[in-house]
Structure formats: C-alpha cells, structure tokens
Amino acid sequence: MLNLAILLQAESELLPWQQSMADFFFSDGMVTLGTWIAAGLTLFMFSFVYKDNPLFRFGEHLYLGISAGYLMSLYFFNNMKPKFFYPLMPFLDVSGDTTLNLWVLIPGILGLFIIFRLIPGWGWLSRITFAFYIGGFTGITLPKVLNGLLLPQFYATIDRIPYMVTSWDELVLLINALVLFVGALSVLVYFFFSVEHRGFVGGVSRVGIYTLMIAFGASFGYTIMARVSLLIGRMQFLMFDWIGEEIVGRIAVLFHGG
Amino acid sequence: MDKERKPSFVERFLQMDRRIIYTLVALAVAIPLLFPMGLPIKVTPEVRSVYDTIENLPAGSNILMSVDFDPASQPELYPMMKSVMRHVVRKGHKLAITVLWPNGVNLAAQCIEELKLEFPEWTNTVDYVFLGYQVGGAIVIMSVGNSFSETFPKDYYGQSTAGMPIIKEFNKLGEADYMVMFEAGNSGDWWIVYGTEVHDVPVAGGVTAVVAPQYYPYLQAKQLNGIIGGLKGAAEYEKLTEVPALATSAMDSQSMVHALIFVAIVLANIFALMLVAEKRRRAQEGR
C-alpha cells in the first residue's frame, strides 16, 4: 500500500507537491466550491423535516459511504499500520523507530477470526476471540468498577449528611444531603425490588419514580438545549458562511470591485 | 357526538399544523442571529472551576485533552474545545490530545490549525502532541496509563511519537496535571473509571447538553472537577477567557427557542385543561 502520510512531517517539512496540494485545497476556489456543496447537502438533509424524499435518501447514502471510507483509512493509518504491520515488517517504517515484534501475530490471528464471520461456516472461530477479549476485559473491569465507580459513588451518597445543624446554611446542606440520600436510594429500590411495589417498598419506589422524573425532566430541558444548539450551528453556516459570504459577499464585490 | 360542530379555538390550537411550529422555531433561531440582543451570560460554578484550574496551574503543566465527539455535536463541542484549548495555549501549558471517536479526529486537527494561526509560536512535538485516533475506547484509556508512545506509535501526522521532546516529560496519563475531556457519549465514564480514578488525575468534562445531567453525580463525588455543559457552557467559557465567539453569538437564538418551546408547552397544557373542561360542560349540556 502506497503510504505517503508518513512523509508528512511537521508542516515546515512538506514536500513540494504536498505543499501545492495543501495550497490547492485551502485555495479560495476550493473553499467556495466546498461551501456550496456543504450548503446543498445541508438543505438535502433538512428536506427530511418536510417529508422523506429522494434528496434526503441520496444524502444519507452518500454520508454512509464517505463515512465508511474515511473510517477505513483511519483504521489503517492509526491502528493496522503502526500496531500490526510495522511490528511484523519493521523495514516498512522509514523512520526506523519500530522493532520486530512477532507477538502481534497472536492478536492478529484472533482479529482475523472476527473477519472470518463473513465466510459461511467459519464464523464460530470468532467465539475464541470474543472469549479472549471479553474475558480479559471483564476481569479488568470488575475491580475497577468497584473501586472507581461503585464505592466512590456510594460514599458520596452517604457522607455528605452533616452531623449537626447550627445555622441556616447547615440546614440547607442537610436538606440537600437528604434529597440526595433518599432520592438515590429510592431509585435503587425502584430498580432492584421487582416484587410488586406495595407497602413500604411501594412507598419508597414512588419516591424513586418522582426522583427519576425530575432527573428526566432536567434531561429533557438539556436535550432541547442540545438539539437547538445543533440547529443554530447549521443556521450560522447557511446564513453567514454561505448566503453572507459566498452570495451576498461576492455580489457586493462585483458591484464595488472589492 | 355532534360531528358538524365547528372545532373550537382551543381544539384548533391544539391541532396546529406542525409546519407552523417548525417555521416559528426557524424564525426564533434566525432573527436573533441577524439582530443580536446580547443577553447577559451568567457563569456557573462548574464551568468556573475548570477555568480556575487551568488558570492557576503553573505554566508548563501537562494537560491531556480527549476529543470524544463527532460532527453530530460539532456546533456544541467545537467552540468549547477551541475556547479551552486557546486558554491552555495562552497559559503556556504542555498539551497532549487523544481522540476516541474516529469521526472527530479531523475536527481536532482543524481546531489545532486554527489556533496555530492565532499562536504562530505554538510548536508541534514541543508544546503539544496530537496523538490522533486509536481504536478501542476503554482499552485505549487503560493503555495510555502505560504510555502514549506505545498506544500511539505514530501521531496524527504520521510521525513517530517516541522521540518527541514533549513525550520525554509527558508520556502517560499519570503524568498529566489536569485533564479535560470533550464527551458526546459515555466514553467520559470510561475515562473516569479506567483512567483518572486509577492514576489520580483531576479531570473535567466538556460535555454535550444531552449527556450533561448524567455527569453531575461524578461532580458531586469529586470524581469530576468541573462540567462545561452544552453550548451554554461553551459561551460561559468564552466569557471567562474574554474571547467571545460562536457560542456567545448563538446564545440569543438559544434563549429565544427555549422561550418559544416554554410558551408552547405551557399554552398546550392550559388549553388541554380547558378542553377537558369544555368537553365536560358539553356532556352535561347534552344530558
């Protein structure tokens, strides 16, 4: 595989042809072309708001293809090449920083087993890979989840309750600590006691439901914020980068001669 | 039921064509973009905490950034990332950048290119290293506990990381004085559980608004040192660093759409109650 990215050293060390390529893709004309294409595709995708239509479907499938090609190149340059091919064939690495390491053959073969799933009758081999990977990963997660998540989160739920209340501020602290303690534990009760929610457990579960509802309400408010932000981002592009600079800006230049 | 009866105003309002709502939303975004109102932006403590930490670290401290989002959240997280990164560069800290979401790697590259125009003396391999993307998510986080140069043998530009000046002093997660992660999903949980908790590194989360509420338990448990949530958080950071940019200019539109949806929900609820009352009244009259 022709590998030119390795030649791309720091920016000052670009080869002449790379410099001209960079200049070309950052040139005014290519930015204008890009802006028009981006604006067109943005409108294609927005057309879905009205209803599903061929323009949207075109954009959707173009997106899939570009994304897959981009990802594949990235996997090659960042993962396969330096982590697998170079250790097997160090002479490929012109920088000479890689040493021979035949051990990578083992994960390499295990990795190939996953790809074998595409061949009928060979798919079961991937079970060995999954067992190796998931087994090891699980062994790592178990103590880390206990130490890094469960215990700190549990302590933080109980150790914020003040021992005594002598001032107004401490009363507020106490109330907040109780909201947390009662809220978090009742959510857990709601999750884990699958018995019919009645009596004491039922009462606690109801508190859990209300706590969750408030949390989901906050999430709802924030989700609106997120979606609106994305819309603003696209509108900023359409209004300023496209209409503002590429249409109005160019017309203005035509009339005023820059 | 009387089918010929003309629908009342309440009924017609509740069955409003969705395209009217869409148009109102579009206008609420577009008008404030054209005619900014400059509503004041209040800085929340969780954002100030991130700013203060970066501000108060001695110059030349090691900072790790993880770029874990893709263009789907670019309008929210890109301005935030740029603002925080600018602050880090301005303070003269060393910066290592990793990427766990493949589609985000070029966004980080673009951000670096833009900042280089602002800070021409900011040097690759000395002041910063852009490690790029590595496949594996949580596994990558575990692996950077050992070494950046083994996890990322080549940086984004294809150079060997092993010999870089910055890597000599800053080659693993444990050597970071502070970490800021930009998260659009749950990779932030992984960073906390498998990374910063294990190696005892203070960390802050710059997160999309969708996931922001679920990061608050970490903040309270002091497993996070701050949260920059959504575009509003980005605007707060722009205010703190005194470089207002995209996020700040978006805040008026953000406010207007929120106000619009607020009014719509409240009116819909009031009218729904009125409709119930109306139906009850009609049922009584009909009896």
Add this chain to the structure above:
Amino acid sequence: MQFLRKQFPVMLAFVMGMTMFIREFVPAKFSERLYYGFTNWAIVITGFAAVFAILSLLHHHMNKVRRRAQGYGYSVITILAFIQMIILGLVFSVEPRTPAGWEYQWMFVPMQATMFATLAFFIASAAFRAFRARTWEALALLIAGLIVMIGRVPIGEYISTHLGTFADWIMNNPNMAGFRGIVLGVALAQVAIAVRIIFGIERTYMGGGD
C-alpha cells in the same frame, strides 16, 4: 471440533477473566506487563473488529445491489462513495489539507451535523403535542423540564435570577440524586454481569456464527 466450538471459549473466558482479576491485586512488575500487554493486544484485535464492521456494512449494500432490492440505486451511491474515499484516504491520508480531508470537511461534517439538527424541529413539535401533565409524575417531569430549560439559558437569568438559581439547585440535587441512583444501579449490574461472564453463565457475547 465440538470442544473448540463450545467448551473452549467458555474456559478461555474464565482463565482470562480470573487472570486479569487476580493480577489487579499483585503489585509486581510482571503483573503490570500482563495488564498492558493485554491492552496492547486488545487494541490490535479491536482494529480488526472495526474493519469487520465496515466490511459487513459494505457486504449488506453489495447484497442489495446484487439482488436488485428496492432502492438498490442508493446502495450504489454508498459503494461508490466508499471506494473513492478509501482510495483518496489511503493514497493521501485524511488530513485537512488532502482531498479526503476536504470531502470530510465539506460533505461529511455538514451532513452528519444537519441530520441531528433536524431533531430540533421534531422535539419542539413533540413537546407541544405530547408533553402534558396527565399524571402527578408527568407534572414533576414537566416542571423540572421547564425550569431547567428556561433557567439555564440567558433569558431565564434576564427574567429573574431566581430562575437560574432554582435550575442550578435542580441540576445539583434532585437531578443528581436520580442519576446517582442510575449510576449505582449500572455499576451493580456491571459487577453482576462481569461475574456471570467469568463463570460462563452469561454467554450471549459469543454471538451466533456456528
């Protein structure tokens, strides 16, 4: 053969799981090397898995074209876009100053960002139609949602500073308590699943493919 297909994976998962678990409590150099050796290998394996994911996506679209399934023309677009992108990507890399980087910036970014931006319209319409206080639980959700929505943007502060303070309180207290419950629940579930995987009770991760 049957042993390799059925029993061996379960045994391997057990051995790997127990090794990595016990290793955590052995403060020795070799224990650390074991840990980082595993993560290093796992990164290589994940690389192959990632390639597999892309290949199966293409496989799906190739099949659609081969069977001339409905809308197979769109699949042709996906395949062509993939082929040109991977050629440009592998020859010139995907950095911003390359052809593939240019396509990323001007085609991929706007499309993905817009896909999610359209949700703003749908969420606004859905909020208007469906967000009703029909029960007390729904009322709690509604009130918390409204206060956070308006209190966390500048206009809320502009109307009244108390709105912002109240929104902050909701975020840092009841919201946090709810998500604390969820985090604890998820952590407990993770521990339970880990134990089940190591002891071979949970085997769904192996998938089909017999």
